[in-house]
Amino acid sequence: MYFYAARQPILDKEKNLYAYELLFRDSIDNVFPEIDGNEATSKMIEASQFNMGISDFTGNKPAFINFTLDTLNKGYPEMLTTEELVVEVLETIKPGKKLLSLCKALFEKGYTLALDDYEHQNVWAHFYPYIKIIKVDWKATTVEEIVQIKKAIASFDHIQLLAEKIETYEEYNQALELGFELFQGFFFAKPEMIKAKNLSPSQMAMAELLYETSKPDLDLAAITSVFERDVSLSYKLLRYANSAMFKRRSEISTIKQALVTLGFAELKRFIGLMFATNANPDKPSELIKSAMVRAKFCETISADAKGNIQSSIAFLTGLMSLIDAILDEELTSVLEKLPLTQEIKDALINKTGALSELLSLVEQLEKANWQSCNELAEGLNLDKANVAKAFNEAMSWTDEQLSMAQ
Known part of the structure; x- marks a missing residue:
C-alpha cells in the first residue's frame, strides 16, 4: 500500500537543507477537513512503522511531523527516534498544563519540539524552555507581530524562528533581516534574479x-561526438559506466563502449544527473x-x-521545468537557447497539452494540494495508487542518484 506524502524542505540561512516537513494521507481523497489531525497523524505513524522508513522520505534529515494533543498524549512521537523527528505541536492545541507536561517530558527524553503557526500569547512563555523552533506563517503575520515574538523570546537563545510560506527571494531576504534562521516555502524554486546570459560551453554540450x-531513436554518432568535444563530460561518463553499482567484469575504456553498454535508459539518467548537479552549483540542493x-x-x-506521451520526452520536460530557477533567467529566454522539441516548449511556456497536465500534477503533489491532485489525476485517466507509487519512487530514486554523485 502506498501513502500519499509530500516532503516540503526547510532550509537554513545558507539555503542548505535542514529538515523536511512531512505531510501524509492514505489517499488523495483524504483532504482536511474530511479527516481530523488525530487520524492524519495516526496514519503517518502507521506508514512510517509498517510501510516505509522515515529516512526513505527524508534522506536521513529530521522530519517535522504534526501532532495533536491526543496523539501526543498517546505517546506517538516516541515511536520515532529523537534523531529522525521534530515534534510539531499543532496551532489548534490550546496551551495548558497537560500540554506543558507532555512537552517537558518529550524535551527531557531528547526530542526537538516546534510550535506550528505561532500566534503570541503570554502563556506560551512557560513552554519556551522546552521549545527549539517557533514556526511563523509569513502570510498571516505582520512585521509588528514578529517583533513582538522576538521580544518575548529574547532571553531564550536556544529558540530559532522558522518562516513558513516563503514564496519569493524578496520574502526570504526580508525574513532574514528580521532574524529568522530557518525557511519553508518554494522561494528557491523561482529565479533569484532575472538576467540574460550565455550558456557555458559545458552547458551547451x-x-x-x-x-x-529526447528523440525516439538515438543517434549514437551524434552523441559520441558531443562527448568527445567535452573532456570533463567524457571523464564523468567513463567513471559512471565503470562504477561499482553496475558490477562490470571488464573495464570500459571508450566513449562508444560506454554508451552501448549503458543503454538508452541509463544514459538518459546519467545525462539528467549531470545536468541537474552541474548546471548551477550555487543553487540550493533542494532545487536540483x-x-x-x-x-x-x-x-x-x-x-x-x-495522450500517448513518450517517457523520454516526459522525463526531459520534468527536468527542464525548473531551468529558469536553476539558471536564474526567464524561462522563455533559456528555452530559446536550448534545442528542445516544440512539444516540450509548449508544455513549459504555453502550459498546453498532456505534458503540461503532468507537470501540474507533480507541482500539486509537492505542495500537498490533494484535492487538486485528485482532479488532475482523474483528468489524465490515472489510477490514484499509481500516482502515489510513482511519486514515492521518484523521491527515493532522486535521493539515490544524488548520493552516488557525492
Whole structure:
C-alpha cells in the first residue's frame, strides 16, 4: 500500500537543507477537513512503522511531523527516534498544563519540539524552555507581530524562528533581516534574479545531449561526438559506466563502449544527473532534487496517462521545468537557447497539452494540494495508487542518484 506524502524542505540561512516537513494521507481523497489531525497523524505513524522508513522520505534529515494533543498524549512521537523527528505541536492545541507536561517530558527524553503557526500569547512563555523552533506563517503575520515574538523570546537563545510560506527571494531576504534562521516555502524554486546570459560551453554540450536523448531513436554518432568535444563530460561518463553499482567484469575504456553498454535508459539518467548537479552549483540542493523528482515522476507515470506521451520526452520536460530557477533567467529566454522539441516548449511556456497536465500534477503533489491532485489525476485517466507509487519512487530514486554523485 502506498501513502500519499509530500516532503516540503526547510532550509537554513545558507539555503542548505535542514529538515523536511512531512505531510501524509492514505489517499488523495483524504483532504482536511474530511479527516481530523488525530487520524492524519495516526496514519503517518502507521506508514512510517509498517510501510516505509522515515529516512526513505527524508534522506536521513529530521522530519517535522504534526501532532495533536491526543496523539501526543498517546505517546506517538516516541515511536520515532529523537534523531529522525521534530515534534510539531499543532496551532489548534490550546496551551495548558497537560500540554506543558507532555512537552517537558518529550524535551527531557531528547526530542526537538516546534510550535506550528505561532500566534503570541503570554502563556506560551512557560513552554519556551522546552521549545527549539517557533514556526511563523509569513502570510498571516505582520512585521509588528514578529517583533513582538522576538521580544518575548529574547532571553531564550536556544529558540530559532522558522518562516513558513516563503514564496519569493524578496520574502526570504526580508525574513532574514528580521532574524529568522530557518525557511519553508518554494522561494528557491523561482529565479533569484532575472538576467540574460550565455550558456557555458559545458552547458551547451549538455543541452545537445538532452536534445539527442529526447528523440525516439538515438543517434549514437551524434552523441559520441558531443562527448568527445567535452573532456570533463567524457571523464564523468567513463567513471559512471565503470562504477561499482553496475558490477562490470571488464573495464570500459571508450566513449562508444560506454554508451552501448549503458543503454538508452541509463544514459538518459546519467545525462539528467549531470545536468541537474552541474548546471548551477550555487543553487540550493533542494532545487536540483525537485527537478529530478519531477523528471522521474513524469517519466514513470507517463506510460499510464492519456495522450500517448513518450517517457523520454516526459522525463526531459520534468527536468527542464525548473531551468529558469536553476539558471536564474526567464524561462522563455533559456528555452530559446536550448534545442528542445516544440512539444516540450509548449508544455513549459504555453502550459498546453498532456505534458503540461503532468507537470501540474507533480507541482500539486509537492505542495500537498490533494484535492487538486485528485482532479488532475482523474483528468489524465490515472489510477490514484499509481500516482502515489510513482511519486514515492521518484523521491527515493532522486535521493539515490544524488548520493552516488557525492
